Amino acid sequence: MVGIPRSKGCRTCVTRRVRCDLGKPTCQNCAKGNRECLYSEGLKFVNEATKLKRKFEHRDKDQDAGGSLLVFETDATTSSSNNATTESLEDSSPEDQLTPFTYGSNPTNEPVHYKENAVLSFVEKSSWMPATETLDFGIQAYNDDVLEDASNGLHSHANDMDIAAMILAPNLIQDQLFSMMHRSMFPPAQVDSVPQQMKSHGLWFKRLPPLTGTNKLLDSAVRAVSLAHMGRLQGNRSILEESRPWYGSTLRQLNSAIADGTAGMAPETLAATILLSFYEMFASNSNASWVQHAGGAGALMRIRGPDVHRFGFDREMYIAYRHTIIIEAAQRDEPCFLAEPEWRELSRSIFHDLRMLGEERFRETFDLAEQQYENMLDVPELLHRCKHFHKFQSLEKDQYPTIRDFVFDLIQRVQQIRARFRTYFVRFRGALAKTGFMWTTYLSHDPVIPIYYQFPNIFVGSSVTGYWTLNILLNLVLIELMQKHDPEKCSLYRAENRDSALEICRSVRFMLSSSFLGPFFIIFGLRISLSALQEKEEREWVIARLFEMSETHMAMAAHIPGFEAGADMPRVRAALSSSNSKVIELFTDG
Numbered sequence: 001m002v003g004i005p006r007s008k009g010c011r012t013c014v015t016r017r018v019r020c021d022l023g024k025p026t027c028q029n030c031a032k033g034n035r036e037c038l039y040s041e042g043l044k045f046v047n048e049a050t051k052l053k054r055k056f057e058h059r060d061k062d063q064d065a066g067g068s069l070l071v072f073e074t075d076a077t078t079s080s081s082n083n084a085t086t087e088s089l090e091d092s093s094p095e096d097q098l099t100p101f102t103y104g105s106n107p108t109n110e111p112v113h114y115k116e117n118a119v120l121s122f123v124e125k126s127s128w129m130p131a132t133e134t135l136d137f138g139i140q141a142y143n144d145d146v147l148e149d150a151s152n153g154l155h156s157h158a159n160d161m162d163i164a165a166m167i168l169a170p171n172l173i174q175d176q177l178f179s180m181m182h183r184s185m186f187p188p189a190q191v192d193s194v195p196q197q198m199k200s201h202g203l204w205f206k207r208l209p210p211l212t213g214t215n216k217l218l219d220s221a222v223r224a225v226s227l228a229h230m231g232r233l234q235g236n237r238s239i240l241e242e243s244r245p246w247y248g249s250t251l252r253q254l255n256s257a258i259a260d261g262t263a264g265m266a267p268e269t270l271a272a273t274i275l276l277s278f279y280e281m282f283a284s285n286s287n288a289s290w291v292q293h294a295g296g297a298g299a300l301m302r303i304r305g306p307d308v309h310r311f312g313f314d315r316e317m318y319i320a321y322r323h324t325i326i327i328e329a330a331q332r333d334e335p336c337f338l339a340e341p342e343w344r345e346l347s348r349s350i351f352h353d354l355r356m357l358g359e360e361r362f363r364e365t366f367d368l369a370e371q372q373y374e375n376m377l378d379v380p381e382l383l384h385r386c387k388h389f390h391k392f393q394s395l396e397k398d399q400y401p402t403i404r405d406f407v408f409d410l411i412q413r414v415q416q417i418r419a420r421f422r423t424y425f426v427r428f429r430g431a432l433a434k435t436g437f438m439w440t441t442y443l444s445h446d447p448v449i450p451i452y453y454q455f456p457n458i459f460v461g462s463s464v465t466g467y468w469t470l471n472i473l474l475n476l477v478l479i480e481l482m483q484k485h486d487p488e489k490c491s492l493y494r495a496e497n498r499d500s501a502l503e504i505c506r507s508v509r510f511m512l513s514s515s516f517l518g519p520f521f522i523i524f525g526l527r528i529s530l531s532a533l534q535e536k537e538e539r540e541w542v543i544a545r546l547f548e549m550s551e552t553h554m555a556m557a558a559h560i561p562g563f564e565a566g567a568d569m570p571r572v573r574a575a576l577s578s579s580n581s582k583v584i585e586l587f588t589d590g
Helices: 011-016 028-033 049-062 118-125 144-150 170-185 200-206 216-234 237-259 267-283 287-304 312-332 341-355 360-376 379-387 389-395 403-435 458-482 487-511 517-529 536-552 569-576
Strands: 068-072 098-102 132-134 140-142 440-443 451-454
Touching (some): 011 028, 028 312, 170 200, 170 216, 200 312, 216 267, 237 267, 267 287, 267 312, 287 312, 312 341, 312 360, 312 379, 360 403, 360 458, 379 403, 379 458, 389 403, 451 487, 458 517, 487 517, 487 536
Antiparallel strands (some): 068 098, 440 451
C-alpha cells in the first residue's frame, strides 16, 4: 500500500537511519535519547467496508426478520450524581448496557428506529476539528463525513440510520475520543513552545495510543477517562454517564491485574491507575476520590522501585506524575516517598540525561525547574511535623526537651525552605526574561480582578502559580507557629499572602484555557487563597470560580472544605471569616 513504510522499525529510527531493535512501546535507541518512539501502525487505517458487507450479507441470509444487532443504550436509571463512582459502580460494566435491537420484517422499506447513544451522537456531530486532521501523535481523527465514506459498503437497510450509530469498530471511536481529549488537555498553542526537556505530561500521553487494543485494562481506562473528560468539558451529562460503566469495568480489571504479580507490575497497569485518578478529577466532586487513586498509583510506582522508571514509557510516567504524588502525600498528611534517597537519586540521574536535550538557552530554566522539584519534596514531611508537633516532640525529647524547642526548630526549617523558594522564583523570573518567556498583563472587564495574566505556555503558568500557592502555604504555617511571640512578622506574612492570592486569581483565565494541567494546579491555588483574602467580593469571586470549574473542567473543584455549591453567600462569608487555626486543612483534606 502506498504511504506505508516497508521498515518495521519505529519512525524515529527510520528517519535517523539507524537500526531499530523493534522494542515496544519504546525501542532502546529512543529510550536512551528520550526521543518520541512512534511506530508506523499509528498511521495505518484499513477500510473494512468490504469485509463488513460480506459479513452482514451472509448473516442476513441466515437471519429471519426477528434477528438482532447489538447497540449501546444509555440506562436511564443510572445515577447522575458526580460522586457515584467507586462505591456504586464496581459491579457495573459496559456490557450491562448492551441491549438487543430488532429490525422490522421489511428492513428495506420500513424506517429503522434505535435508542440514541450519547457518545456516538456527540462524535458524529462534533465540530471540534475538520473532516480529517492528522494529530501530532500519529492518530488520524475522523468526523461524520469521513465515517460516511468508509461505511458505503454496509447493507442497504442501514441507510436510514445515523452512520455513527452503525459503527462496529469501537477502536475508531476510541481513537477519535482520545485524539479530542489529547488536544484539549494539551493544546498545541500552549505546549508547542514548552522546551523539550519539560514536555513530560505530553510525552507519556502520546505513548498510550500504540498500547491500546492490546491491553483490555488500559483500553477500559482510556475509554472511561476520555468520556468523562468530554462529558465534563461539554456539560453533557449523558456522555458523563456513559463513562461510569467503563470506570466500574476498569476497577474490576485493575483488581485482577494487581492480584497477578506479573500483570500488576506491567507499565499498562500503572498507566491505567494514573488514568483512574484523572477520571476522579473529572467525574467526582469528592477530593478523597482522586487522592485514593493517586495514592494507588504512587504505591504501585513505589513497589515497582526506582530502577524500573529509568527509561522509556516508565520514565515518562514517573516524570509526569511525580508532582501529583507530592501533592497527594500532602493531602494524605504524610511524608512523600519520592524524598527517600534512592528516589532522589533517580530524579537526579534522569535530570542529567535530559539536560542536554533541546536548546541550550533553556537549560537554566530546566535547572531551576528541577531545583524547585527538589524543594517541593520536603514540603509534605514538614507539613506533617507541623500538624503533629506534640507527637514528634514526645518522640524526640532527647533532641527537643520542650515544646518550645521543637517549635523553634520547625520555624527555622520552614523559613529555610521558604527562602529557597524565594531564591528560586527570583532566578526563574530572570531566566524567563532572558528567553523571552515572561508573562504579560492585560486589562480585564472584571471589577474584582481588573488585571489578568497571559503566560507563554502552560509550563510557565503552572510553575509560577505553583510557587504562589506554596508561598501562601508556608506563610500560613509560619503564622500558626509564630503568632504568639512575633505578631508583627505575622502581619507581614498575611500581607504577602494577599498579594500571592491575587496573583493566583489573575492567572485563572489562562490556566482554564487547557482542560487538565491548568485547572489541576489552579484548583489548589484558589483553595488556599481563601485563607489569604479578606474582602468579601474577592472571596466570593474565588468560590464562584471553583464552582464554575467543577461544572466545566474538574468536578473535584467543588470540594471546598466547609462550603457547598449553591450555599447562600452570607453563610459562606461567615464561614470564611473564621480564624486561620486550621488553614493547612484547606490544602490537605480538611
